[in-house]
Amino acid sequence: MRRPELPLLAVTLTAVLALIVFAIANGLNPVLLTVSIMIAATPLMLAALGELVVEKSGVLNLGVEGMMIIGAIAGFAVAVETGSPMLGVVAAALAGAALALVFGVLTQMLLSNQVATGLALTLFGLGLAALIGQPYAGIKPPAFPRLDFFLSDIPVIGRVLFGHDLMLYLAFALLAAVWLFLSRTRAGLILRAVGESHDAAHALGYNVIGIRLAAIAFGGACAGLGGAALSLVRVPQWTEGMTAGAGWIALAIVVFATWKPGRVALGAYLFGGVTILQLNFQAARITPLWLLALALLLLAVNASVRRWQQGRPVAPVLGWWAATAATAALAVVWAPSIQSQYLSMTPYICTILVLVVMSGNRLRASLAAPASLGRVFHRTG
């Protein structure tokens, strides 16, 4: 990171403030809302961070959905059998990693096509999970431990920062670790070098296949953890097909976040946030236009901060502010009957809109993608 991610910080801060103001204005409880959003975002964040590392090493593993659901059932089954959710979490990570290594052996050693193998991995994972899960449908998992101590009794802050399940903290620890690893360590530099040019890395004497296998296993473990966060914490239950596309969303978040850990976290929280808000809006009968206004507001903040940082005139971004104001005004005066199908789309639309426009500079976006992503490495000579 050559310069601080000021726009990212500004956008995050704005999102949090807007959420609090909006929740209070509409009689929703901002604390409960925040807690729900954190729970909803955790599985996505775990899986997306894992995939980020995999892609940084130059491998495109489209099997995230499959690894997630294997993690979900493995974690659930072990937690039920042993009565220990922690063992379940470990099992989920191991199962995700094991499935990922199947992909790793196929693509790295046997040189199969990464896209096709990844898709197959998803299908295989879903089927295998359904098979393993047969005896576990309708069973209750043991309660997941929470970080509950005296600090969680502090009003508001205590409830938001403490008292969560451990998966949530694990996700943030992972975020910090991945960021540090990729941008501050020699090993991270080597991993990125492998992802940028596997031939050059190989010529320098690095074990490209070994490094990629390790990255793939790590990505699988993270996806497995994401699955466990779903089956042990968020739902908490095992049902066939319960990931319902979360793995694909995690994949999309990595691309839209231009392979940056901080933005991956932002994307996961945006998606989780809009999903939860969308449901709340329905129950409280608030027009979903506010979600669009929120997305536009974030974009306006992003554009303004970026221009200010670069010392360019801020005038051209007034359009974003105008659009935000117009949408908000529309939301105030007009309560349209929006079909619930459109409502269900809003999480996708808002997240994609924000991440795409934030990474708007096409040249930078294409530079951010690891140059060897998805390319087959053949060790010649």
Added chain:
Amino acid sequence: MKRRNLLLTAAALSVGLAAGAAAQDDPVKVGFVYVGPIGDFGWNYQHDLGRQAVEEYFGDKVETTYVEDVPEGPDAERVIRQLAQSGHDLIFTTSFGFMNPTIKVAKQFPDVKFEHATGYQRADNVSTYSGRFYEGRAVIGHIAGKMTESNIIGYIASFPIPEVVRGINAAYLAARDVNPDVQMKIIWVNSWFDPAKEADAANQLYDQGADVIMQHTDSTSPMAALEGKDVIMFGQASDMAEFKPKPRVSSIIDNWAPYYIERTQAVIDGTWESVDTWHGIDKGMTEIGEMTEAIPEEVRESAQALADAIAAGEVHPFTGPINKQDGSPWLAEGETADDGTLLGMNFYVEGIEGQLPN
């Protein structure tokens, strides 16, 4: 998701075909198409119990095949056609969204009998059948109205089709009958089966003050999500008994087994005709699951009395005076709703707030 369904479909079909090849003595082949997994412990699970009852009842005389997790889209038509082509004599398509594909395939296979659940289009070889689930909704609405302390009832709805709208209206009217202050908060999740989203919706309704939550989606995840909280809920489509005594305090059970046996028998006897069946509590197609001790005894008694009165035909859940949401009159004093209006119900009754998606 689609790819996964393709795979499952293909797998299920090949199992079915393999079983078919090994068959002897030309048994009647009965096919079932489910919209979700049979392990949902809700709608699809219950249909599959019906299928198992057919197998048990007829033994060697029938052979059943099922295809689960069939999306309500182009895939559905392909799956139904596959079943028709592979020699099935009777095919049950068990979701509203299978209506058009069923009718379309039925035209091409006039000798195959089709049974479509919850739809309204029939043909010479297509029957329709459904349960009067709204009768069950009225009973649980009654319990909800009596038991809510916050006067907020949460409702997790799937798609804005008449069957779901009818359920919301029936539950609301019954709740308001016993509690004029009751208010309903509705969340549409736009899916029959999405455990994570259903659980999120349940949590949000709870956070917004609902102390009674009903669902018209197929998974048990809302109950799993709110277990241990101060809230009561109801099993949907199936008993969902593993969440007894609380949050699941009662349930609406769809009992398809007698109907499936009767219709299979008709095909065996050659007496099958296209009919429209809509049975309620009286014929046992809609059942009220055990009311647990979490419900006070007098409420249990009054709810049972309501169920009995509905079964006896003394009470109709939609009895006037009832206005539509916009205040225009629908049913006059003492008038009851006719089946035609109920089957096409696309409006909220007066008192429910919010816009019905269309």
